[in-house]
Amino acid sequence: MTRIKIDPVTRIEGHLRIEAEVSGGKVTEAWAAGTMFRGIETILEGRDAREAWIWAQRICGVCTTVHAIASVRAVEDAVGATPPPNAELIRQLIAGSQLVHDHVIHFYHLHALDWVDIVDALKASPASTASLAQSISDWPLSSTSYFATVQTRIKTLADSGQLSLFASGYWGHPAYRLTPEQNLLMVAHYLEALEWQRDVIRIHAVFGGKNPHPQTFLVGGMASPVDPNSPQAINPESIDFLQQLIATMDTFIAQVYLPDALLLASAYAEWTRIGGATRNFLTYGGYGKGPVSDTATYLFPRGIVRDRDLSRVDAMDQDKITEQVARSWYTYTAGDSVALRPPDGETNPAYTGPSTPYEWLETDQKYSWLKAPRYGGEVMEVGPLARLVVAYASGVSEVKSGVDRTLLKLGLEMPALYSVIGRIVARALESQIVVDRLAGWLDALQQNMYSGDLRIADTTKWDRSSWPKSALGFGPHEVPRGSLGHWVEISDGAIKHYQAVMPTTWNASPRDAQGQPGPYEQALVGTPVADTTRPLELLRTVHSFDPCLACAVHVLDAERAGERRRVTVAPRR
């Protein structure tokens, strides 16, 4: 039995630590710990609820926009503001392009180097790489001279003796299985994706002035005016520009990302049997045709699949969502073994971990800054795989046909998706499904514009005196990493209480009061480890969830008025 750790887990957002027991070349037990806390509890209290989204957006700069959308939805739900169709369409365009953009960055820049040996790419034949590229895709950047140029670029870097970001990789590790040509192909696309992500995200700049952290959301709508006759608004010229960006996005997904994801799935087939986590999947659903309340039109349905049973989908009842802190560095007023619903949630940080510098966490006690979300006490996986599973079980035709076609192509059956590779494939399929919707949403916006509907905000609820004296709201959003929910309580126009439960909190959660490990911790068990000093395989399993730790650690909970909460710091010495 060997105890190993990875800290920091890199190529993620935020600060994550993994500790694991390894025996017989496999992980037998694992612990996931969020090691950073910002805790911005008190600052929302008393603030104008209309600006909650500006603060909430800063929960994460990788998942930029997602907290802004969940936040305005929560406040709108509370005060009864109804965004007009144009605002809903602009939100869909921002959210959809963010999801696709984020998945591509995850695949190439955060995950690929777990599978791709960049140094081995130097051995590739550019001509054979060109043949390989042309055999799997019509993507035009596939000539021998192109791959020779990419190879020279990497060789120059290697010859300099300064490999920059690539200096610390596990190159030559026996778990790398791609041919030199496959490696060179993926390295070329890694570099192309860097350029692509910078280019296509200008969709957000058009609507919101900048990315990260676009600045255009409003309680009741959006601040991007629409007017076919004004150069200062979304007009035919900007629609044309957006169409070009969407086309660029679409082509790259179809011709580069999807073929590359399938290439990895074929080359690493054994990873379809590794990394399955809990057997339960949860989604809030989203990407419908109208307001968020119109769940019937959702592209990804709301629901729960239990025990991988695709014959039934249970309804999702937000009242069954709770968070526990039995193994997290927080205390609850009523005792640390209770489970609290988000509207009653508390965030009282109380660090009891080892004093720094430390070698090991005390994993038999409290060991993470993440709380443990549970649904009716059960562990749930959220994210692209959960969305795919729930949509498949619900019979959504484009999801069903996409999944069946892909499984057939890979020679796999449905259970293969409950794995590390399954999450990679789910993410790529979902990107294709969402990118296909972007042009339609933009068309609808254009139609409204030409038909004279220029409304972008429900201004009847802008004046806070129109709000109920006190109100509760729930803002759900399906975001790249899974189901995100914001809960707000408003009193006299100001925020009284705010809680958010994040996708990565679900997936990276520590154990709960019953001792149930979270999804990462479950998925890691059984992951092979060829070399305990270079645990590349652990990174594969963890990265397949696309961790986002800044989101996961509670950052933005306003306290209830009158309940003073203080930080207590009591490290054991």
Added chain:
Amino acid sequence: MFVGQTLPERLEERGVTRRAFMSFCGVMAATLALPASYRTAIAEALMNVRRPVLIWREFQDCAGNSESILRSPHPDVAQLVLETLAWNYHELIMAGAGEQAEAMSTQAVRDLKGEYIAVIEGAIPTGEGFCTIGGRSALDLVREVAGNAKATLAVGACAWDGGLVALGPTGGQGVQDVVPGASVVNLGGCPHNPANTVAVLVHYLTFGEMPALDQYNRPLFAYGDLIHDQCERRAYFDAGLFVEEWGDEGHRNGYCLYKMGCKGPSATFNCPNVRWNDGTSWPVEAGHNCIACASHEFWTNASPFYEALPNVEGFGADVSAQTVGLAVLGGVAALTAAHAVGKGVQGAAARRSLAAANRAPAAAPADTADPKQKETTGDENQD
């Protein structure tokens, strides 16, 4: 510190022409507010430098500043990473993890003491356990990395003054507050604008020193001018034409956003000129009011974001922008003071602001600064 081939050699090998390279140098000269003739000086300097080592460390952050540098158009991030710098540590995107990753940072500190460039993102907590990496505290790490660097760039609001993290229970602080001896350049903004950060790096590579800084150690080329002065909607302000309601005719026609709460008259930044995402737009152009995200302790000073700044009405084109800025600031402070009642954390932020104002050398002619306001607000518009 500098290794390998020169930049043009590396660029030439991947087919970047001298003409394209010179064009990049021209963009840099413009961003740095240098005369166009400096293009040649920048080119000559870049032609001869070897890749300096850069260590990018994240602490209490949202990675928004990391994502922002990924959107850098000139040069793009691949060129930064592969050709311009030896980008040896960056949690968000580096290949290695765990001990192998940490070794890249500790090696730079040990072998290149006083030679490498540090970039810090996020606030730094002083309490135990709030931010640890590899079992070490953020405070320990930032003192080691920033304390031994040739220069440190604090990118984004959190690394500069603690940002919104400073307002929470961990009281996270900016780099200059926890590593007092470090040579820090602050690049405020939420996030920082990569065009400015790259320009600072280019200036450093060209002239061997950082560009001229203001009293907050921010580069003057980026933070020297009022947003209100550079705003394309300024003529509407002067003409008294305002957006009155979201989506109204004035909003659709690009009228001034002052009444919707725009903080452009109280903030300095080159946002309207450099813009974002390869010059695509900036928030005011897109239709939303400025939230002054590049100004000092903006979360405290600029919220409530949808309340109009008081005391701006009545100023027309004949009144200098400097005066407008000064007059406005008293109002922001008053609003802030009203909001901060009973808030200990914000009281602490205000005290730090005062301390910062006091230690700042007078960067502007004394006759334009109102000492009374400097004491109460500590904002940047006294310069």
